[in-house]
Amino acid sequence: MSILDKIVADKRVEVAALKAADPVASWSMPEEAPGNFVEAIRSVPMGLIAEVKRKSPSAGIIREPFDPVEIARSYESAGAAAISCLMDGAYFGGGASDFRAVRAAVSLPMLYKEFVIDPWQVAHAQKLGASAVLLIAAVLTDEELRSYSADIVQRNMTPLVEVHDREEMDRAMHVGATCVGINNRNLKTFETSLDVTYSLAHEVPDDLTLISESGIRTAEDVRALQQCGAHALLVGEQLLRQPCPREAVQELMKEVG
Secondary structure: OOHHHHHHHHHHHHHHHHHHHOOHHHOOOOOOOOOOHHHHHHOOOOEEEEEEOOEEOOOEEOOOOOOHHHHHHHHHHHOOOEEEEEOOOOOOOOOHHHHHHHHHHOOOOEEEEOOOOOHHHHHHHHHHOOOEEEEEHHHOOHHHHHHHHHHHHHOOOEEEEEEOOHHHHHHHHHOOOOEEEEEOEOOOOOOEOOHHHHHHHHHOOOOOEEEEEOOOOOHHHHHHHHHOOOOEEEEOHHHHOOOOHHHHHHHHOOOOO
């Protein structure tokens, strides 16, 4: 069983328990998400989606001590276009409490970064004030991608469909995705290469919003990804390992023009 298979299997058990304990019918929902995710990342030459994440299966503990609010405020002050917040607790150290705290502290659009396998999670993203929801093609069928995407849009959020190879990119196009993230990390092996974005970027139509995710470490990487057609980047570990996340953002994005 791959790491991804294990995460998804555990997620199904987790969400089943959450649904039973906290049904959607009992919630009151915000009227609208704070900010348009795509407009925010497309409003600048290269949008940065800066990630709030304690740990990962591949990297272990990334930042200690970890203050999600302080980190998010640093990202915002440095010019990040949006914030990604991890929802998985067991493998990434995230959760709803982090999301709520960051949502209350910053005005930027936020991505609900989760292994979505149930409509409950889509509604949960709306409840927390998300502006976008991650949908991972590797763990969802085409019908699930369509259904969850439609639900996300109906709830005034943006579906971000994540792909890793040409087959998944074709599937994303087939289900009508308009915002696609190319994950440079193979979620089955956790190996990372920017060549994944370089090889797939030319596959997308001009009107699609393209995000490159993972493995982005230098200003030169950012410039190369911009030149190959990416509109935005999702970066976490590289920023979180630096003493000052604000300065790390500025250093990473210094050659964008």
